[in-house]
Amino acid sequence: MIQASAKNINVWYGDFLALKEINMSFEPNSVTALIGPSGCGKSTFLRLFNRMNDLISNFKLEGKITVNDKDIYAKDVKIDEIRKSIGMVFQKPNPFPKSIYENVAYGLRVNGVNDRRTLDETVERSLKQAALWDEVKDNLKKSAMSISGGQQQRLCIARALAVEPSLILMDEPASALDPISTAKIEELIFELKKEFTIIIVTHNLQQAGRISDYTGFFYLGELIEHDKTQKMFLNPSQERTQNYITGRFG
Amino acid sequence: MKKFRKIIEKFIEAVLFSSSTITSLTVILIIIFLFKEGIGLFKSSPLEKNYVIEVSKKNPVKELNATQLKAIFNQDITNWSLVGGNNDSIILFTTSNITDYYSEEELGSNLEHLNEKMGEFIIQHPNAIMYISSKSLPVGFGGHNVKVKDISVNDFIFGKQWYPTSEPIPSYGIWPMIIGTLMVTLGALLIAIPLGISTAIFMAEVAHIRIRNVLKPVIELLSGIPSVVFGFFGLIIIVPMIQQTFHLVVGETVLAGSIILGIMALPTIITITEDALRTTPQSLKEASLALGATRWQTLVRVVIPYSKSGISTAIILGIGRAIGETMAVLMVTGNASNIPHSFLVPTRTIPATIAAELGEVSYGGLHFKALFALGIVLFLFTIIINLTVEFVKNSGKRSRA
Ligand SMILES: Nc1ncnc2c1ncn2[C@@H]1O[C@H](COP(=O)(O)OP(=O)(O)O)[C@@H](O)[C@H]1O
Ligand SMILES: [Mg+2]
Numbered sequence: 001m002i003q004a005s006a007k008n009i010n011v012w013y014g015d016f017l018a019l020k021e022i023n024m025s026f027e028p029n030s031v032t033a034l035i036g037p038s039g040c041g042k043s044t045f046l047r048l049f050n051r052m053n054d055l056i057s058n059f060k061l062e063g064k065i066t067v068n069d070k071d072i073y074a075k076d077v078k079i080d081e082i083r084k085s086i087g088m089v090f091q092k093p094n095p096f097p098k099s100i101y102e103n104v105a106y107g108l109r110v111n112g113v114n115d116r117r118t119l120d121e122t123v124e125r126s127l128k129q130a131a132l133w134d135e136v137k138d139n140l141k142k143s144a145m146s147i148s149g150g151q152q153q154r155l156c157i158a159r160a161l162a163v164e165p166s167l168i169l170m171d172e173p174a175s176a177l178d179p180i181s182t183a184k185i186e187e188l189i190f191e192l193k194k195e196f197t198i199i200i201v202t203h204n205l206q207q208a209g210r211i212s213d214y215t216g217f218f219y220l221g222e223l224i225e226h227d228k229t230q231k232m233f234l235n236p237s238q239e240r241t242q243n244y245i246t247g248r249f250g
Numbered sequence: 251m252k253k254f255r256k257i258i259e260k261f262i263e264a265v266l267f268s269s270s271t272i273t274s275l276t277v278i279l280i281i282i283f284l285f286k287e288g289i290g291l292f293k294s295s296p297l298e299k300n301y302v303i304e305v306s307k308k309n310p311v312k313e314l315n316a317t318q319l320k321a322i323f324n325q326d327i328t329n330w331s332l333v334g335g336n337n338d339s340i341i342l343f344t345t346s347n348i349t350d351y352y353s354e355e356e357l358g359s360n361l362e363h364l365n366e367k368m369g370e371f372i373i374q375h376p377n378a379i380m381y382i383s384s385k386s387l388p389v390g391f392g393g394h395n396v397k398v399k400d401i402s403v404n405d406f407i408f409g410k411q412w413y414p415t416s417e418p419i420p421s422y423g424i425w426p427m428i429i430g431t432l433m434v435t436l437g438a439l440l441i442a443i444p445l446g447i448s449t450a451i452f453m454a455e456v457a458h459i460r461i462r463n464v465l466k467p468v469i470e471l472l473s474g475i476p477s478v479v480f481g482f483f484g485l486i487i488i489v490p491m492i493q494q495t496f497h498l499v500v501g502e503t504v505l506a507g508s509i510i511l512g513i514m515a516l517p518t519i520i521t522i523t524e525d526a527l528r529t530t531p532q533s534l535k536e537a538s539l540a541l542g543a544t545r546w547q548t549l550v551r552v553v554i555p556y557s558k559s560g561i562s563t564a565i566i567l568g569i570g571r572a573i574g575e576t577m578a579v580l581m582v583t584g585n586a587s588n589i590p591h592s593f594l595v596p597t598r599t600i601p602a603t604i605a606a607e608l609g610e611v612s613y614g615g616l617h618f619k620a621l622f623a624l625g626i627v628l629f630l631f632t633i634i635i636n637l638t639v640e641f642v643k644n645s646g647k648r649s650r651a
Binding site: 050052055057080081083084086087088090092094095096097098106107109110111156159160163 | 459531533534536537538539540541542543544547551552555556
C-alpha cells in the first residue's frame with residue numbers, strides 16, 4: 001500500500017529547474033527523512049504534498065502527486081480540502097498569537113466545528129499525542145507566545161494532529177530548538193508513526209539515522225538515492241550519498 | 251586639511267542642532283500663544299473693552315450674569331423683579347439711544363454735553379439700564395455699576411449659542427460646534443472605515459500585483475489633492491446630489507461634510523492598514539493555510555487579528571485627519587451653529603468656524619480670544635487622538651511579545 005507518491009516531478013521557479021524527474025513513494029506508518037545540502041530542493045519537494053508552493057507566483061509543476069490515491073493537483077480538487085488531511089510542521093515554531101487552546105482548535109474551527117465538547121476532547125487528545133498536555137493542561141487559556149520554543153513546536157505539532165491528518169510533513173522541525181527539546185521532538189516522531197505517515201526534512205544526519213525508516217538523498221534538485229535508512233547509512237549504492245553521509249561535502 | 255574638515259563637521263553639527271532647537275522652540279511658542287490667548291477668554295468680562303453696564307443708584311441690582319443681561323437686551327426680560335430688583339419695567343439704553351431723549355442742540359455740535367446728559371438721564375429714568383462706554387460717564391454720575399460675571403468654561407463648552415458679535419453681550423457657546431464636529435467626523439468614519447479597510451485588504455491580499463501597482467499611486471495621489479479641490483467637488487457634485495436625493499431645501503449638510511471628509515481620510519486609512527496587513531508573517535499565513543483554512547478564513551482569523559493595532563492606528567489617524575480639516579468642510583456643511591439633530595441638516599465645525607471668522611476679528615478682542623479658545627479645544631481633540639494612537643500601538647506590541 002502507498003500513502004503518498006510523486007511521479008516524474010519537475011518543478012520550476014521561473015526558468016530555474018529546482019526539481020528534476022523525481023519519483024518517490026511513501027508507505028503508511030513510515031518515517032521518511034529527506035536529506036541533502038542546503039538549496040537542493042528538500043523543502044520544495046516536501047511542500048508539493050500540501051500545495052504550499054502554490055503561493056509562489058512563478059512556481060510551475062510537472063508530474064503527478066498523489067495522497068491517498070488522489071491526484072491532489074487535479075483540476076477539480078479544492079486545495080483547502082486537501083490540506084485538511086495533511087498536517088505540516090514548519091522550521092520555526094509558528095503558533096498563532098492566540099491561546100494554547102485556540103491554537104489547537106484552529107483547524108476544527110475553520111472546518112466549522114464549534115461544539116465545545118468536541119473541541120475540548122480534540123484539544124486534550126492532540127496535546128497528549130504531542131506530549132505537551134501535562135505541561136500546559138492548567139494554562140490552556142494562556143497565550144501560546146508565552147511558552148518556550150520547544151513547547152511551541154510541540155504545540156504546532158498538536159495543532160497539526162488535531163485535524164487527524166493521514167500524512168504529516170515536517171520541515172526541519174527541530175533545527176531551531178535546543179538539544180533537550182530536539183530529543184523530545186524525536187521521541188514524539190517515534191510515537192507518532194504508529195498512527196501517521198511522516199515525511200521529515202532534516203539537516204541533521206544523526207537525526208535522520210535515529211528516527212527514520214527510509215531516507216531520500218537530494219542533490220542539486222535530483223533524488224540521488226532513496227532506500228531503507230540503515231542501508232543508506234551503512235551501504236549506500238551511490239558514491240555521492242557515501243560522500244555526503246561521511247561528511248565529505250554539504 | 252584635517253583641521254578644515256573638523257571645522258566643517260563642527261559647523262554642520264551646529265546647524266543641525268540649531269535647526270532642531272528652532273523647530274522645537276517654534277512649536278512650543280505656538281502652543282503657548284494659543285493657550286495664552288485662548289485662556290484669556292475666561293478671565294474676561296463678556297462686555298466689550300471699556301464698556302460698562304450702569305443702573306440708577308436706587309436700583310438694588312448689583313450683579314447680572316451674561317444670560318440675564320442678554321435676556322434683558324433682547325427684551326425677553328422686561329421687569330427688574332425678574333432679576334432681583336423692584337417691580338419696575340426696564341428701560342433699555344445704549345449710547346445711540348441718546349438722541350431719542352435729547353436734541354442735537356442740547357448735546358452740542360461736538361457732543362460736548364454728552365456725558366452730562368448721560369448723568370441727567372439716569373436721574374430722570376431710575377429704572378433704566380445703560381450699556382455705555384466708560385468714557386461717557388460724567389463726574390458725579392448718579393448711577394452705579396452692575397458687575398457682569400466673567401465668561402465661564404462651562405458656558406463656553408456647553409453654551410448652545412454662538413453669536414460672537416451681538417451687542418451688548420456676545421454669546422460664545424460652542425456645544426453645537428462640538429456636536430457638529432463630532433457628527434461630521436463620525437459620519438466620515440462610517441464611510442471611510444469600511445471602504446478604506448476593504449480597499450486595503452484588497453490591495454494587500456487579493457489584488458494581482460499589477461492592479462496594486464496602479465491602485466497604490468492613485469490612492470497616494472488622493473492624499474495630495476488640496477482640500478479646496480475636495481470642497482469644490484463636494485459643492486458641485488455631492489451637495490446637489492444630497493439635496494435631490496433627500497428632497498432638502500439645502501444640500502449643505504453634515505452628510506456632505508462626512509462624505510468629503512471620508513474621502514479625504516481614505517488614503518491615510520488605506521495606506522496604514524495595508525502596511526499593517528503586510529506585517530503579518532508569512533509563516534502564520536502558511537500555518538493557517540496548511541490547516542485547511544481558506545484564504546478568507548486566514549484573512550479574518552489570522553491576518554486581521556495580527557494587524558489589529560495597526561488597523562486601529564489607521565482609523566485613529568483617519569479621525570485625526572478628519573477632525574482638523576477646515577476648508578472642504580467649511581464649503582459643504584452650510585453654516586448653521588445649531589446643534590445638528592440629524593445628518594441632513596447644516597452644521598458648523600470647529601476648524602471651519604475658526605477659518606471663517608478669524609479674518610474679521612479685532613486683534614486681542616473677546617471674539618479673537620474665543621476663536622483661540624476654540625483652537626485649544628481642537629488642539630485637545632488631536633492630542634487625545636495622538637495619545638490614543640500611542641496607546642494602541644504600545645498595547646499591540648505588548649500583546650504580540
Ligand atoms: N520562491 C522561490 N523562488 C525562486 N527560487 C526558489 C524559491 N524557493 C526556493 N528556490 C530555489 O529552489 C532551490 C531549492 O530550494 P529549497 O527547496 O528551499 O531547498 P532546501 O530546502 O533543500 O534547502 C534553491 O536553489 C532555492 O534558491
Ligand atoms: Mg529548506
